[in-house]
Amino acid sequence: MIRRWKLVPYEKKKQVYGLMFVFPWILGFILFFLKPMIVSFKYAFQNLEMTPQGLKGAYVGLDNFKYALYKDPAFIREGVNSLVNMLYSVPLIIVYSLFVAVLLKNKFRGRGLMRAVSFLPVIIASGVLMQILKEDVFSQGMRGGVESVYLFSGGGLDGVLTELGFGQQLIGVFNNVISRIFDLTWRSGVQVLLFLAGLHTIPDYLYESSSLEGARKWEQFWKITLPMLTPMMLLNIVYTIIDTFTDYGNGVILMIYNAAFSQVRFGYSSAMAWMYCLAIAVFLGVVYLFLKKRIVYLQD
């Protein structure tokens, strides 16, 4: 057996090893994700109901899909909404997080602290704060989401600004701008971290040799940093698109969630989820094809 293994050509061996490495993950994936996904696909064609005997459903064909597309006015509307929302928020998040990551790459006192601070939203957003402080007036809008965060219009900052003697209109503008920036910082913690990791994979010698050739910082950014970051850029764009589309505050997600858990229409909910997922997939595919040619890999 061992002798025969030695005779196997190297390319073949690599394939076997590759499958061996993927195997444990695949096992977990099939068991805990793929199987439930397939089951939910089955549900999409059924009118599932909760009965005292458990879940019961009969095959209804494409009814669930038809209902979402032709009868439910909210589905298409929310879908278009979230698409439009995504079209402007993804570039904003990417540019903002790239900017912050480039700043945070610099060496300065308190850099570690600042990095931690820029990552705080991720810790908080998934954290207990959101749930525990729900009753709190001040953080009513803090559950995140696409809808923008109302944290600053909830009276807290208003009061402080009025005390400082600002006019009502100015406060309005101020609030709006601030809640936008807040929303942005709120949703780009992960992206900043990914860009930071990406920035540190760029070898120093590129910068050294370019500065010997007389390149300025500005040129270095456009000619070295940006092209070298393109793989990370792709990753980040894909991540951000998925993240915005599957955000808890997203209209479609709320619909899917409500259909499943408040109306107990699992079939309809699954059908919407599958359509939504396919729509995102198509969109991502287009983006991916568009970006793929522009990616630079360091190979020497």
Next chain:
Amino acid sequence: MFRIQKKKAGAKARRSLGGNIIIFGIIALLGVFSAFPFIFALITSFKPINELLQFPPRLIVRRPTFDNYESLFQIASNMWVPLTRYIFNTVIVAVLGTVFHVLFASMAAYPLAKHKFPGKKALFSIIVMALMFVPQVTFIPQFILMANLKLVNTYGALILPWIGASLGLFLMKQFIEQLPDAILEASRIDGANEFRTFFQIVLPNCIPAVMTVVIFQFVNLWNYAPKELIYSESLKVFKMALEQIAASDPIARMGAGAAASVILMIPPIIIFVLLQRKVVETMTFAGIK
């Protein structure tokens, strides 16, 4: 170990003091936005009860007290399961879940990024598809599955699904793809088999990626508390216990709730501060001669 090292880059162009101040200023300003909820929770947790109920709420605390923390621990010590048990559960779940996810995801990512094998493309599209899928929809089938596997109300329900989670795999694959083929070829020529290549070449050279995934996963798991999967009190994680404390009386225990959320946020922050240094340091030294 076998990491390819090179001397640290020579003296970099020094930025002027003014430049430093500007950069710091911008970052500090943006930092205020990111840190605000945390600061707010921190301040709330130090407020005495009459200031907590004030409307509109103030950003500053007039007379800071430790009452909220004291009452939190008092409530906790009155419960029949000791608080340490909840913390122990959380640590077990967070650490094991992170280790499993990072190990298996990066193992799977390596061939996906650098090998050719049948079905690779199809596999990767399934992974991306799974990333996009609304998790809530698979929730019920997943629960039924867990029940059939007799995993409900065990640590397994919280830990095992992460073996097959796709986010880490996706991130690792993108990072490993950037690793130059030359190092892998060199290690193969030197006679290392694929396992050795993976553990001694690929992983050490991808420490920043690994650390990034570790940070995500740890933070994620630390806050992971699916109430449906665990019902016996002694297996519950810290977060569930804190939620129970805060939710039993949201008004009177608002302060205790804030204190609880501050305590709960501290470990992920510490993990982040410790590990982000690794994200940075290793890569500045690694490179190709």
